[in-house]
Amino acid sequence: MLQPLSSRIVIPIVVLVSLLCISCANDSPHDNTFVHCLGNHSEPSHPISAAIFTPKSPSFSSVLQAYIRNLRFNTSTTRKPFLIVAALHVSHVQAAIVCGKEHNLLMKIRSGGHDYEGVSYFAEQPFFLLDMFNLRSMEVDIDSETAWVQTGATLGEVYYRIAEKSKIHGFPAGVCPSVGVGGHISGGGYGNLMRKYGTSVDNVIDAQIVDAQGKVLNRRTMGEDLFWALKGGGGGSYGVVLAYKINLVRVPETVTVFQVERTLDQNATDIVYNWQHVAPSIENDLFIRLILEVVNGTQVATKTVRATFIALYLGDSKSLVSLMGERFPQLGLKQSDCKETSWLRSVFFWDVMDIATSLEVLLERQPQSLKYLKRKSDYVKKPISKEGWEGIWKKMIELEKASMYFNPYGGRMAEIPSTETAFPHRAGNLWKIQYKADWYEAGEDVAESYINSVRELHRYMTPFVSQNPRQAFMCYKDLDLGINHHGVYGYFEGSAYGVQYFHDNFKRLVETKTKVDPTNFFRTEQSIPVLSQVELVRMVTEKAFVSILFGLFAFNWIRTRK
Structure with missing residues (x-):
């Protein structure tokens, strides 16, 4: 099992950041206090300074653009985050959440950047970005036919690491190798093995998450409702998933x-x-x-x-x-x-690549073209x-x-x-x-x-196509279905897209969200909403009104039958 506070993080980014000289982007109302907060919540053995990038950092643009997969959201006029935390350790994720809440900041979470509408790295209001790409280690256990996979890994890396240990095991997920594990699994995750083995989330058996209080939880400590929500309930709503434990599936050698x-x-x-x-x-x-x-x-x-x-x-x-x-x-x-x-090389065929391509290409994190x-x-x-x-x-x-x-x-x-x-x-x-x-x-x-x-x-x-509701797939993010401004009527705004993405499961997701993140810190344009007091009163009032109408109807029916 991956240890949450492990120092075994691959490919750290080294950048010189002067905490005394950092300033936010021009449109950000926040100053150095947020950066100081991050530093104060950083473990001495794993300082967060090397993970912080601001617009004044030489590598800011390259780090931001490295995982933008839709050029619609990579223009000179696209709003940029006022700060990036490219987490190198679990404590950096915890610090980002604790300080983000303390300063009432909007935080976006990115794994592979294939979000079709860019909501994992773009917003209309000031925000900072928590980028998970450094947290991508894997532990494959063929004896138990399971693996722990950190959410910054790509699908190509997952397939490659499984094949290192076994030629007859795979995992049901997408056919694009550069897709990030975190976003892919959060929405359900599917691929060409789904008719045989179901979706990715059908093969998830545990998870590690940092919740809204900055605590690291697993399936046992988070409870079954939250674990259920993490299996296809959409990313950016309940916490920051650090890793998934997955069941490997059998595939033939040919x-x-x-x-x-x-x-x-x-x-x-x-x-x-x-x-x-x-x-x-x-x-x-x-x-x-x-x-x-x-x-x-x-x-x-x-x-x-x-x-x-x-x-x-x-x-x-x-x-x-x-x-x-x-x-x-x-x-x-x-x-x-x-x-x-082989099953591993079939990934190249589906990604429109030469089937004889070197397997190491699966470890490359950039798509063939933007x-x-x-x-x-x-x-x-x-x-x-x-x-x-x-x-x-x-x-x-x-x-x-x-x-x-x-x-x-x-x-x-x-x-x-x-x-x-x-x-x-x-x-x-x-x-x-x-x-x-x-x-x-x-x-x-x-x-x-x-x-x-x-x-x-x-x-x-x-x-x-399907009707009432017209269904839609969360991993094919589509803002045409509705955008949530997270005001007092956020539940009703969220229902516009939520019922299409999740139909009968939407209400349970809202209940879970309201329980685990009542202040709605984890939010995006299409995240699961919380029930506000105004909405709760309105829903109770509507139920009471319906009950009164039913009572009057029953009373009138009984009276006319006499």
């Missing part, structure tokens, strides 16, 4: 991957129509993602839709081709389409008719800039109750949609064009 593309003039409509009936119900060892995007047509100046089927099969290629021929013959999968490899992006999400519960698909093709070609990624459910995802963890999206969902737009050109007009394309495609899909 797996098979394939990628097959079909355009509309290659019968894509019929193939996609059949995919939606097959992908959620086929054997759990097979995961087939569908990507829909607009490409150039065969005729000059024309556009068409291309359907890309990319798959992971936990077995050999001969068995896969046989299975596909029986269950999904419309795709026409051939042996030559398949590549046999871009501007916008994402949205949906869940689909009923198959779409061929006429429906034809309309979708027309809308996609009209918009041109937005694509969709379909991730099938079924299998293990349909077996776990929606209340087992805070992540609720289970049985009843055929697949999840990620709406996606990427661009590389700066400028507000360009950004607006791409963002509006995603929004319009999302609106067009309304008849085909």
Whole structure:
């Protein structure tokens, strides 16, 4: 088990910080007292000075930008934190929380920086950043088939460290190696093993967290309600998670991957129509993602839709081709389409890299490229008719800039109750949609064009997706769903997005949040809200009013029956 106060932190950042000369950013109302507070709460054996960066620090910009993955939030006009604490030790996390509360400051928490809306490192008001990237050690125990993973680690590092110890173990998580563990698991975490083993949080068995009082807790000391909330209830709401204890899962030494593309003039409509009936119900060892995007047509100046089927099969290629021929013959999968490899190397295939790439690349923490992006999400519960698909093709070609990624459910995802963890999206969902737009050109007009394309495609899909509520995936952060200003009506603002991300689990998350962080220190634009006194009074009043109406109705009914 990782010891909370261990000094075994990797790759420390050394920077000369003069505590007497530090000043905050121009828009910050705070002075040196916050820095002095951090120093006073720092352990002598682990001084916090080396972890503090201000705008006057030579490395401030490089540290801030190192984990910004969406260029929309890396412009000259983007508000920057007035201070960064790049924690090198657990005591630095504790100091940041204690001093942040004491000075009534907004604190953002960042692990890998893949937050789609930048809320882990951006805010409209003055804030400081607690960056977890230095806290990324791992302890893998193959005998117990478990591992402790600090939240500053990336998924690539997790996969690499597991493979160092075993070629037949893995972990159900995402296919992008540079994603940070902390943010990924906090929202549920999924990948191409989810039909076999469920989400990441379905395989979390313990956690270490620093709570709002600065105390280090584990599953036993935090209690089951908070532990339940940490498994998919979103990050930045309950405390700072230091590490997760995860169950490792078994994978075969040989797996098979394939990628097959079909355009509309290659019968894509019929193939996609059949995919939606097959992908959620086929054997759990097979995961087939569908990507829909607009490409150039065969005729000059024309556009068409291309359907890309990319798959992971936990077995050999001969068995896969046989299975596909029986269950999904419309795709026409051939042996030559398949590549046999190890589970670890399949990560490269899914990240659109050469499968023979050096494994050490998984330890590199930077993505292949940086871009501007916008994402949205949906869940689909009923198959779409061929006429429906034809309309979708027309809308996609009209918009041109937005694509969709379909991730099938079924299998293990349909077996776990929606209340087992805070992540609720289970049985009843055929697949999840990620709406996606990427661009590389700066400028507000360009950004607006791409963002509006995603929004319009999302609106067009309304008849085909879940309703009441329209579900959304927390890890695909989308501020279009609502922003919480954390005033006296924060609960009702939070309900706008909270019910979509968590539907029936939202109320329990609010109750847990109100209990463990009643002053709402841990907050973001879409964090779990607390119940204020005003809201409690209003809710009690509404319940009393309903009770009175029911009593009057019952009294009147009894009277008329006499």
